[in-house]
Amino acid sequence: MTNQNKKIYLSPPHLTGEEQKYVKEAFDTNWIAPLGTNVTNFEKDICSYTGSKNCSVLASGTAAIHLALIILGIQENDEVLCSSFTFSASANPICYLKAIPVFVDSEKETFNMCPELLETAIKDRIAKGKKPKAIILVHIYGMPSKMDEIVNIANKYTIPIIEDAASCLGSSYKGKAMGTFGEIGIYSFNGNKIITTSGGGALVSDTKEYTDKATFLATQARDNAPHYQHAQIGYNYRMSNVLAGIGRGQMEVLNDRVKARRANYNFYKEALKDMEQITFNEEPKGFYSNRWLTTILTDSYQTREKLRLTLEKENIESRPMWKPMHLQPVFANFPAYVNGVSEDLFNRGLCLPSGSNLTEHDLNRVVEGIKKVLLN
Numbered sequence: 115m116t117n118q119n120k121k122i123y124l125s126p127p128h129l130t131g132e133e134q135k136y137v138k139e140a141f142d143t144n145w146i147a148p149l150g151t152n153v154t155n156f157e158k159d160i161c162s163y164t165g166s167k168n169c170s171v172l173a174s175g176t177a178a179i180h181l182a183l184i185i186l187g188i189q190e191n192d193e194v195l196c197s198s199f200t201f202s203a204s205a206n207p208i209c210y211l212k213a214i215p216v217f218v219d220s221e222k223e224t225f226n227m228c229p230e231l232l233e234t235a236i237k238d239r240i241a242k243g244k245k246p247k248a249i250i251l252v253h254i255y256g257m258p259s260k261m262d263e264i265v266n267i268a269n270k271y272t273i274p275i276i277e278d279a280a281s282c283l284g285s286s287y288k289g290k291a292m293g294t295f296g297e298i299g300i301y302s303f304n305g306n307k308i309i310t311t312s313g314g315g316a317l318v319s320d321t322k323e324y325t326d327k328a329t330f331l332a333t334q335a336r337d338n339a340p341h342y343q344h345a346q347i348g349y350n351y352r353m354s355n356v357l358a359g360i361g362r363g364q365m366e367v368l369n370d371r372v373k374a375r376r377a378n379y380n381f382y383k384e385a386l387k388d389m390e391q392i393t394f395n396e397e398p399k400g401f402y403s404n405r406w407l408t409t410i411l412t413d414s415y416q417t418r419e420k421l422r423l424t425l426e427k428e429n430i431e432s433r434p435m436w437k438p439m440h441l442q443p444v445f446a447n448f449p450a451y452v453n454g455v456s457e458d459l460f461n462r463g464l465c466l467p468s469g470s471n472l473t474e475h476d477l478n479r480v481v482e483g484i485k486k487v488l489l490n
């Protein structure tokens with residue numbers, strides 16, 4: 115295959131080489147074990163970037179959500195409200211604990227959890243005799259949720275928020291970083307996220323007991339004793355010091371990554387502004403998205419599929435927007451408060467290649483592929 119036609123991925127990793135400095139440091143100091151200066155410094159970097167007071171770096175974003183639920187005391191048969199329009203990893207940990215996910219649909223502006231529907235769901239669950247124990251609030255594709263409204267509702271009913279900000283490092287609402295609004299916030303450093311450690315996650319909180327507890331549980335819940343002593347079930351969820359080294363290197367370029375992804379969005383929007391069959395989701399005032407993925411909403415399922423398949427033929431990866439959790443076979447039997455928004459997004463929405471290492475040539479190839487369909 116010629117270089118002209120090289121595969122364009124949706125959101126590939128983007129390393130600089132600088133990461134190796136910290137990885138080498140881990141080797142040189144023999145801190146290969148899951149402890150050491152990279153872990154501590156990566157946590158400090160995340161705190162200073164987000165303004166969160168405390169951080170525990172972990173094996174994955176999913177592990178962070180799992181620990182967040184345990185820390186907030188979620189138990190078997192407890193109900194946990196969760197955004198329906200998300201990746202399954204937001205909801206799976208609820209089921210690890212045999213708790214019950216209760217899904218809440220989206221609003222049209224940000225695609226995130228609809229505040230009105232959230233309140234409807236809370237009232238209805240309470241009326242049914244079971245007050246939800248937590249809210250897993252997901253900020254999707256980098257876009258912040260309507261925080262004033264949602265935080266108000268959570269406060270009104272005193273239900274803690276776990277912010278799934280897996281893809282939202284670098285996004286903010288009225289100047290405050292996503293992940294820092296809830297009792298607990300989580301980030302992911304999976305290979306497709308805005309920055310990566312190949313695999314990894316973080317749990318942040320202004321409550322030090324929570325992050326301490328996360329670190330404790332993530333390292334097999336060892337009590338303080340010369341021998342191995344355990345009073346509760348532990349997990350092997352800590353991030354390794356080698357991977358934290360990659361994270362330190364990536365933190366140095368996080369702002370560049372946000373800039374590049376936002377530039378992708380602006381490029382697509384400008385290049386496709388005359389295409390009447392598609393729309394872009396604008397940032398409402400006070401919302402700042404890292405534009406992890408640029409998404410477009412088409413006029414029909416048919417147009418969406420034509421675009422996706424045409425791009426695929428051009429060796430360009432695109433993907434339908436999330437299939438909502440309430441439509442997933444695995445979650446079909448759980449309660450859901452639905453307004454049709456996320457199902458419509460799933461039917462008509464497409465995620466475009468959004469990597470921070472896309473070249474102008476790549477972006478033009480995507481635009482040409484889209485125009486080929488829409489101008490026909």
Ligand SMILES: *Cc1c(COP(=O)(O)O)cnc(C)c1O
Nearest residue numbers: 174175176201203204280302304
């Ligand atoms: C990636 C992602 C996760 C899971 O993070 P991992 O680090 O892959 O476990 C959870 N929620 C959302 C919204 C994500 O995008």
